Amino acid sequence: MDMVTILSYSERIDLQLELATLANEITNKLSGNSISAVIGYGIKDKVDVLSKNFDKVFVIDSEDLKLFNPITYANVLLNIVNNTKPDIILISDTKRGGAIASALSALLDTGCITEVTKVELVNDDLVIYRGAYGGLGLAQTKILTSPKIIAVKPGSYPRPTAIKNGIIEEMKVDIKKPEIELVEFRAKETGARLNESDVVVVAGRGVKKKDDLQMLEDLAKILGGVVGCSRPLSADLGWCPTWVGMSGVTIKPKLYIGVGVSGQIQHIAGIRDSKIIVAINIDPTHHI
Ligand SMILES: Cc1cc2nc3c(=O)[nH]c(=O)nc-3n(C[C@H](O)[C@H](O)[C@H](O)COP(=O)(O)OP(=O)(O)OC[C@H]3O[C@@H](n4cnc5c(N)ncnc54)[C@H](O)[C@@H]3O)c2cc1C
Known part of the structure; x- marks a missing residue:
């Protein structure tokens, strides 16, 4: 070239x-x-x-x-x-x-x-x-x-x-009428921009009740960060608008804290460039 x-x-x-x-x-x-x-x-x-x-x-x-x-x-x-x-x-x-x-x-x-x-x-x-x-x-x-x-x-x-x-x-462009008509547009709740925060606290399936997310929100607030989810909490339970990982958002915060996250490869793919990774888990073999 x-x-x-x-x-x-x-x-x-x-x-x-x-x-x-x-x-x-x-x-x-x-x-x-x-x-x-x-x-x-x-x-x-x-x-x-x-x-x-x-x-x-x-x-x-x-x-x-x-x-x-x-x-x-x-x-x-x-x-x-x-x-x-x-x-x-x-x-x-x-x-x-x-x-x-x-x-x-x-x-x-x-x-x-x-x-x-x-x-x-x-x-x-x-x-x-x-x-x-x-x-x-x-x-x-x-x-x-x-x-x-x-x-x-x-x-x-x-x-x-x-x-x-x-x-x-x-530039003026002739815009053709599309073959598919969009009948209605409704904005989806997007939540915090996970990839823009220096601190991200991520909830996994170890967080058993939606109300318990508040504890993570409180922690994130103290640290000046935001809260995200693993895929099951977002895609299956609908507790968060987006999730962190390979098929979700890639993040590179200075501090990642995974709470009740088992560290499956699809999740790790989206966090591996984080500077410090902290895992809170009851199972010592489930480390990130
Ligand atoms: C094509 C494909 C793409 C995928 N993409 C993504 C993706 O982008 N992001 C993603 O996250 N997943 C993704 N997944 C899903 C992924 O494989 C895992 O299923 C998912 O990451 C597991 O989420 P989890 O860690 O929250 O849940 P689990 O694997 O169920 O882990 C829960 C953890 O909580 C711990 N725990 C339980 N109770 C407590 C407690 N009281 N206190 C502390 N810890 C506790 C357990 O020891 C366990 O480690 C994808 C899967 C596929 C097939």
Whole structure:
């Protein structure tokens, strides 16, 4: 790869900034341009911070984008792709980002790797890393087609310090009426942003009653942290909106405290980069 063009998209500005770190890491090594796309309705105020971290920011602001539809958003991105001819497309691997990445991959008939945690440049080629075997291993992969679509797990890269003075360009796109109509949109309770806190106290199945979560909330409050759950407490019992682990949120806090968590590999995959790991458990063999 000589000159590279990298297009980044996330529906969340904080994650766009994480993508900026990766995009700029690559464009600093190979020369090239980092571009970001901001898509939605009433989003123009969000672009300033991005122009300080990307060479160019495209803004597509339209009432037709008020309700999220992955195919519509992928089609808008396709317009930007046709316009900028990127070599690499970075998308944050949120629920929405994952849906857009796969739809865009189909529209462009190109390779896409999801749940990516690291991208390395080796002899001018990208080596893309993602977890394998439930977090026991790390798969090294390559995309052989172009553009390469890489869906990056939130929290995999730090946010950059502003270094650019990028151009902001509003773009008009013909937005096709989607083939699927969204009848109603109801926001889900998201709870605390687990991957943004220095201290995370996680409740596992050892916490027997929902009311006992209050003890963990009290502990988290004293430590200036937040409370999360293992998957069974969230997915099966519905006590927390999200869970920590391989199929949930990846966290890297300074302090992780697992209360009644057995430390199954799928859970550990999401916490293994925590600085200090404390386990509170009645079974001494169930340590994390
Ligand atoms: C494809 C797949 C993806 C998955 N992804 C995730 C994921 O992202 N995150 C996740 O968490 N799980 C995930 N799981 C589930 C995972 O395999 C485990 O089932 C889960 O992590 C176990 O949760 P737990 O530790 O809360 O419960 P358990 O394994 O039941 O452990 C409960 C623990 O509490 C202890 N305990 C009991 N009573 C007390 C007490 N009074 N005081 C202190 N300790 C006590 C026990 O000794 C035990 O260690 C996934 C599974 C699959 C198949």
